Amino acid sequence: MIIRYFAWIRERLNRDTQELDLPNEVKTVEDLLHHLRETDEDFAAVVPPETTIRLALDDELVELDTAIGAAKEVSIFPPMTGG
Numbered sequence: 001m002i003i004r005y006f007a008w009i010r011e012r013l014n015r016d017t018q019e020l021d022l023p024n025e026v027k028t029v030e031d032l033l034h035h036l037r038e039t040d041e042d043f044a045a046v047v048p049p050e051t052t053i054r055l056a057l058d059d060e061l062v063e064l065d066t067a068i069g070a071a072k073e074v075s076i077f078p079p080m081t082g083g
Helices: 007-013 029-039 041-046
Strands: 002-005 017-019 054-057 060-062 073-077
Touching: 002 007, 007 041, 007 073, 029 041, 029 054
Parallel strands: 002 073
Antiparallel strands: 002 017, 054 060, 054 073
């Protein structure tokens, strides 16, 4: 799976993508966030649990409880603002 980071998340992590082999227990995007926080201390520091973020699976915005299924890409970015 490819993880893509955007905006200030990308800047603070100093990377825009990362490739992961997800363990079997990672079923939802929320599981993925927990997994990233447990296995990547940089991610945990930049995106702690109380941080508001948005996620997309294969370019479609999703909620935290959305199953990853056969998705090939997850995008992680701060909430969008109007203007």
